[in-house]
Amino acid sequence: MIKDLMPFVAGSYGATVIVLGTFALLTLLRYRTARRLLAAAQASRAKRR
Amino acid sequence: MxxxxxxxxxxxxxxxxxxxxxxxxxxxxxxxLSYFMSPRQVLLKHPAPGDIFRLGGIVQVGTVVKGQRDDKPYTSFRITDGQASIPVVYTGILPDLFRQGQGVVTIGSMAPGEHEFIADTVLAKHGASYMPADVEQALKKAGKWNPKFGPPPNAATWNDKTPQQIEAENQGSQPQ
Amino acid sequence: MESPLTQNYAADTGIVTKPRGAGAWLHRYANPGRFQRLVTPILPWLAGFALLVTITGLIWGFFFSPPDWQQGIASRIMYVHVPSAWVAMNGYALLAICSLLSIVWRHPLADLAAQEISPIGAGFAALCLITGSLWGRPDWGTYWVWDARLTSVLILFFLYLGHATLIRAFDNPQHGYRAAAILGLVGVINLPIIVFSVYWWNTLHQGNTISLTGPSKIYVTMLWPLLVSTIGFYATFFALILARISSAIMEQRTRVLLLTSAENSGTIALDTPS
Structure with missing residues (x-):
């Protein structure tokens, strides 16, 4: 008989926050890097023309 | 093409x-692929004593007995599928959701000679319905459901009514 | 200056899609440039909406949802377990559609989408398994059993992982796209097995609570947070997928630009703005 259910509930919500938070952070970083590098590549090409 | x-x-x-x-x-x-056998399947197949298998079904109402055997506390009850039932003996801690009329899966084997299932593990099965505690109390008070005798009534009759409404309906239909 | 994201993809890369025949309507949306113009403005809004609704759903579920009469507060795990299961399954359906578009119509956007869906889908499937396991311990008395429902969801998780690995496993990305698309289509057979496993075989896992036919077997005050959290999880899934596809397109364009400038000048030059 398990009396204290809190660790299981908190663990589930904690796992959710960790998984979704990690995905969100990695995606945001990747998006901003991709955007910055593309802008740089286009700028360097425009300069060369 | x-x-x-x-x-x-x-x-x-x-x-x-x-x-x-x-x-x-x-x-x-x-x-x-089936996780457990129902009592009827067990009676048809007659697994040899000692062969480990899983037996599942509903804990038959009024059959749960707690006692002592060889100085160890045990629980005995019958598992039914509505067509057949098998007596089960289990020594150990029961899961939270274990109760009469509740679905259960037990792991163990038939006792030699006897028509009795010795369970090493008891797992509780959860029904598909979710009901807050106060709604359950109201349904019980209104006499519309006794959890001992199986799953809650048709969800459409309670899933959008407040506990007060459920109790009020009772007073209208069957005055005490 | 015009945003670099909304400029013409074809002019940058020299890749032009040529719509012809009956599949022309498909090619309308096959153009990564059009995708960028469509998605870039809505992405911040979608991401904000996803964050807001998901957090609302989680707080509602964790603090304010009523405890179940027999499970107590363990029923609160439902608000993360059920939405992640739904998203993982429908995410796979989306992956299968992308695979079909890739195999039959060689839709270039579908390949990118498939590549970005599978890691996220694996995350949601893993979340479903973790939360389910934490729910099973207090309710059933065990973290894991090999019943048909749990096993088929574990297979879904491995299908996602396999797809994510396979699509990145080849030097020539086109080979990866073909192989992964076949895996994606073959794996779709697992979806009906997950859904109907609880009816076809005896399982420890219970049947479905929400059905399109017949009443939901859940009380309204528990249904609402479930609904909010489900919308939040779906919005999060789509925001992540769209942002990742958009990033992949930009990365591809950057590569093409660097390659053409390297061919022109003989060196790869990249001015990073400071």
């Missing part, structure tokens, strides 16, 4: 072939 159409037909043909194959396979292995 264009290449795209040809590829579409190939995919469709593969899909039909694959799903037929998988379907037949699942049908063939149906008995081993």
């Amino acid at each position: 264009s290449r795209k159409q040809r590829r579409l037909w190939i995919v469709a043909a593969c899909g039909i072939g694959l799903s037929t194959g998988v379907g037949l396979m699942l049908f063939a292995f149906s008995s081993s």
